Amino acid sequence: MKILFLDQSGKPGGAELCLIDIAKPYRDNCLVGLFADGSFRNLLEQNQIPVQILTNQEIQVRKESSLTQGLASLTQLIPLITKVAKIAREYDLIYANTQKALVVGALASFLSRRPLVYHLHDILSAEHFSKINRAIAVNLANRASLIIANSQASKTAFIEAGGKANLVEVAYNGFDSKLYQISEDKIKQIRQELGLEDKFIIGHFSRLSPWKGQHILIESLAKTPENATVILVGDALFGEQDYILKLHQQVANLRLENRVKFLGFRSDIPQLMSACDLIAHTSIAAEPFGRVIVEGMLCGKPVIAAKAGGATEIVEDGINGFLVTPNQPQELGEVIARCVTEIDKTEILAKNAKLGAIARFDVEVINRQIAELLRRLVNV
Ligand code: UPG
Structure with a gap:
C-alpha cells in the first residue's frame, strides 16, 4: 500500500x-x-x-x-x-x-x-x-x-x-519497549553528568508550554523534601518562548535555582528518564494521550499524571501510577513527598506498570x- x-x-x-x-x-x-x-x-x-x-x-x-x-x-x-x-x-x-x-x-x-x-x-x-x-x-x-x-x-x-x-x-x-531498557552503568553516568547523583530526581518531559504545566511542578516543590530536584526536558516548540522566561522567573522568585534544571530539547529520552526517580506529568488541560506517561512506565519509573483525558486511560491510581487533580500544586507536592519517602512501595508499583505498558502499547x-x-x- x-x-x-x-x-x-x-x-x-x-x-x-x-x-x-x-x-x-x-x-x-x-x-x-x-x-x-x-x-x-x-x-x-x-x-x-x-x-x-x-x-x-x-x-x-x-x-x-x-x-x-x-x-x-x-x-x-x-x-x-x-x-x-x-x-x-x-x-x-x-x-x-x-x-x-x-x-x-x-x-x-x-x-x-x-x-x-x-x-x-x-x-x-x-x-x-x-x-x-x-x-x-x-x-x-x-x-x-x-x-x-x-x-x-x-x-x-x-x-x-x-x-x-x-x-x-x-x-x-x-512503543518499542526494548528502546527503554537502559543499563545501570549508563544511568550512573547520566546522574553524574547532571551532577545529581545523591538527589531524588523528578523528570518532566514535554515541550515547554503553559498547558503542559511545568509551572505547577515548580510550585509543588515547596511541599517536597529538599533533596527533590526537577529536570525539565523539552523546549518551546510553537512560538511559546515567553513561557520559558516566565518559568525562569518563577524559579528565581521561589529561590529554587539549585533544585530546577532546564535541559532543553533532548533526543536521549529513555536514558534520561531511566536516570530519574519519578516522572511527573502535569498538564493543566486534558491530555489527549500522554506519551511521556507510557515512556516513564517502560523505563520502570513511578509516574504521577494529571487526572484528565488520555492519562486516565493509561494510569490506574495506586495500581500502576498516581493520578492527581490537574492544576493543584499542593496535591502534587504531597504525592511527590510520599514517593520520596515510600520508595519500596512505589518501586513495586512501577514494576507492575512496566509489565502492563509493555503488553498494552x-x-x-x-x-x-x-x-x-x-x-x-x-x-x-
Ligand atoms: N520529547 C523529546 N525530547 C524532549 C522532550 C520530549 O523527544 O526534549 C518527547 C517525549 O519523550 C514524548 C514526546 O516528545 O515522546 C512528547 O509527547 P506528548 O507530550 O505526549 O505529545 P504532544 O507533543 O503533546 O502531542 C500530542 C498530544 C499528546 C499525544 C501525542 C501523540 O498532545 O497527548 O500523546 O500527540 O498522540
Missing part, C-alpha cells in the same frame, strides 16, 4: 514521534510531506523514511485563530493543496497527521480522489481550540474515510464537537491494528 503522510511541523512533537513509528513499516512505499523544514526531517531520514518539504512558507493558523484569519490562510494554502493533490495521485491514500495537514489533505483528497485518513492527536475542546478551529477541524474530518483517535478521550471530544462517531477508531501510540501490535484499518479502505 502506498501512503502519502502529511504533517505540518518541522519540529518533532508527540504527533510527529508517533508518525515515525506508523510510517516505518511503509518506508519503501510512502512519502512524508512536511509543511516546514526542521529537525523532524532529520529524524525521518535517520529512520530511512522518504520525506519531502512541500512548502517553506509559514502557515499562519493558530489554535485560537478567528474566522478571518482562518479564511486568509486558506487562500494562502491553494498552491500547497494543488501540489499535494498532484503528488497524491501516485499514492493509494492520504494520511493527515495534524490539523493543518487535515485542511490540506481534505481538499487534496477531493481533487485527487484518494481516500483520506486523519490521525487525531488532539482533544477538540474549548480548552484547547477556538470555536472556529474546532468547526473547521470537525467539518473536514467528517469528510475523511477514517479517523484514528489517539485515545478514547480524543474520540469522545471529537464526537461531542459534532464529529461522526462511525468514522472513528481508537489506536493508542505504540506494543508498537508492533498497534501497527498491525492500524494496517488492518487501512486495508479496509484500499484494495491492494
Whole structure:
C-alpha cells in the first residue's frame, strides 16, 4: 500500500514521534510531506523514511485563530493543496497527521480522489481550540474515510464537537519497549553528568508550554523534601518562548535555582528518564494521550499524571501510577513527598506498570491494528 503522510511541523512533537513509528513499516512505499523544514526531517531520514518539504512558507493558523484569519490562510494554502493533490495521485491514500495537514489533505483528497485518513492527536475542546478551529477541524474530518483517535478521550471530544462517531477508531501510540531498557552503568553516568547523583530526581518531559504545566511542578516543590530536584526536558516548540522566561522567573522568585534544571530539547529520552526517580506529568488541560506517561512506565519509573483525558486511560491510581487533580500544586507536592519517602512501595508499583505498558502499547501490535484499518479502505 502506498501512503502519502502529511504533517505540518518541522519540529518533532508527540504527533510527529508517533508518525515515525506508523510510517516505518511503509518506508519503501510512502512519502512524508512536511509543511516546514526542521529537525523532524532529520529524524525521518535517520529512520530511512522518504520525506519531502512541500512548502517553506509559514502557515499562519493558530489554535485560537478567528474566522478571518482562518479564511486568509486558506487562500494562502491553494498552491500547497494543488501540489499535494498532484503528488497524491501516485499514492493509494492520504494520511493527515495534524490539523493543518487535515485542511490540506481534505481538499487534496477531493481533487485527487484518494481516500483520506486523519490521525487525531488532539482533544477538540474549548480548552484547547477556538470555536472556529474546532468547526473547521470537525467539518473536514467528517469528510475523511477514517479517523484514528489517539485515545478514547480524543474520540469522545471529537464526537461531542459534532464529529461522526462511525468514522472513528481508537489506536493508542505504540512503543518499542526494548528502546527503554537502559543499563545501570549508563544511568550512573547520566546522574553524574547532571551532577545529581545523591538527589531524588523528578523528570518532566514535554515541550515547554503553559498547558503542559511545568509551572505547577515548580510550585509543588515547596511541599517536597529538599533533596527533590526537577529536570525539565523539552523546549518551546510553537512560538511559546515567553513561557520559558516566565518559568525562569518563577524559579528565581521561589529561590529554587539549585533544585530546577532546564535541559532543553533532548533526543536521549529513555536514558534520561531511566536516570530519574519519578516522572511527573502535569498538564493543566486534558491530555489527549500522554506519551511521556507510557515512556516513564517502560523505563520502570513511578509516574504521577494529571487526572484528565488520555492519562486516565493509561494510569490506574495506586495500581500502576498516581493520578492527581490537574492544576493543584499542593496535591502534587504531597504525592511527590510520599514517593520520596515510600520508595519500596512505589518501586513495586512501577514494576507492575512496566509489565502492563509493555503488553498494552506494543508498537508492533498497534501497527498491525492500524494496517488492518487501512486495508479496509484500499484494495491492494
Ligand atoms: N520529547 C523529546 N525530547 C524532549 C522532550 C520530549 O523527544 O526534549 C518527547 C517525549 O519523550 C514524548 C514526546 O516528545 O515522546 C512528547 O509527547 P506528548 O507530550 O505526549 O505529545 P504532544 O507533543 O503533546 O502531542 C500530542 C498530544 C499528546 C499525544 C501525542 C501523540 O498532545 O497527548 O500523546 O500527540 O498522540
